């Protein structure tokens with residue numbers, strides 16, 4: 141089987157997604173239904189609202205992915221179903237996993253349970269098939285800030301991570317505090333374009349040592365500065381916060397690159413869509429003479445194509461899963477830890 | 480007509496498979512293991528009959544009210560089956576299925592545990608629902624229910640002492656909705672041609688927590 145196709149399903153947080161991905165990692169379709177509008181007024185993802193929304197759009201999203209790939213629900217023309225089984229919100233994961241199992245039984249194809257994080261690590265592969273290893277992947281989103289050495293598909297080592305807030309979480313909290321709404325990342329990014337990044341004196345935490353990062357102090361410093369001076373320009377707040385966050389992320393990423401002698405720096409996760417982070421990462425990689433893999437915005441945020449890519453790898457490594465497999469909201473991707 | 484019924488409204492997951500030869504009901508699991516056990520249970524029992532999913536003509540699914548995570552597992556699977564097989568699907572109410580399971584009581588309240596100190600309940604006289612499905616405390620239900628009625632379901636049993644102290648009778652035989660009864664109900668109501676797939680969603684009766692507790696989010700402000 142050289143031309144196989146996987147239908148992939150993702151529903152771990154607030155995007156309902158399905159995709160069809162070939163064995164040689166061509167994306168035949170990738171459909172994402174975002175719930176951002178549903179959660180906006182609450183300033184963050186509400187698990188019960190997410191679970192309800194996934195259920196209503198799951199089957200239409202799967203159908204759309206099949207149709208875009210030239211197939212249909214009753215003639216799916218696929219060889220397996222890959223689905224995110226964790227980590228994520230349990231009420232959301234269950235919807236995708238239950239749908240995937242039912243489809244596997246109805247179509248008589250195997251099931252592959254995929255770790256959402258591994259999906260993010262494979263996202264770069266879809267657009268940059270020639271990523272040179274070892275690579276360092278900086279995974280940054282509302283739930284994650286991790287520096288991971290990727291020696292090849294399936295071979296990961298955790299080099300560093302946030303010790304408190306995820307980078308995306310800090311963006312959301314700062315945005316909410318200054319009244320920019322949810323999600324905070326795009327709003328801050330846009331405003332920062334016209335602001336002075338040196339307007340506020342903000343800390344760069346833990347710059348001196350190791351590969352771990354901390355964003356809770358930065359967030360608090362911004363809030364204190366805003367409380368002290370209500371004349372501050374929003375654009376200056378955004379630009380100063382963004383400069384501090386990106387300084388830390390890029391400096392640590394390049395330290396990780398040095399440590400493992402990486403040939404490529406890969407960005408992934410929702411915050412990898414941030415224009416300043418992309419610009420500065422590219423700049424730092426050019427200077428260091430290594431490749432910088434910047435996935436398209438659609439590949440940075442949650443999608444099912446990346447789950448399909450990871451699914452092919454899991455199928456080759458471990459074979460299919462039993463239909464009894466459960467969802468694990470805190471499933472840790474198997475990684476060596478830097479000691 | 481070959482029918483599969485899916486029941487996940489309580490902590491018990493169960494299925495029933497029915498053909499012209501009769502109906503067989505199987506419990507897949509207790510204690511909220513719906514996502515692990517529901518589809519494998521269906522697989523096993525189709526195999527025993529040497530059937531495939533393609534032999535099914537109708538999917539019946541309990542849409543609640545009941546435990547949200549359980550309902551989502553059942554409804555998500557049922558909708559995917561129906562779409563993949565292009566087969567008819569119909570939703571039934573857990574409270575109506577329970578009411579059908581009583582054997583002789585004319586006047587009854589179906590009562591399902593809604594957790595957090597509340598129950599989902601609905602009043603039936605004979606085959607007729609005479610109230611809307613409600614979510615309320617056992618005490619409030621006790622005041623609503625007349626002393627001629629019988630309370631049935633896992634919610635009735637869980638709050639048996641509350642109801643007993645108010646002079647109400649709890650049926651001890653019927654605990655959770657029976658998928659075999661769900662099939663009977665669908666046949667009796669001649670609903671076997673099915674409904675629009677996308678109209679099949681759980682009956683929640685409760686707003687999501689966050690909508691009710693919007694102010695709680697303020698604590699994330701700093």
Ligand SMILES: [Zn+2]
Pocket residue numbers: 256260281409441442
């Ligand atoms: Zn993600």
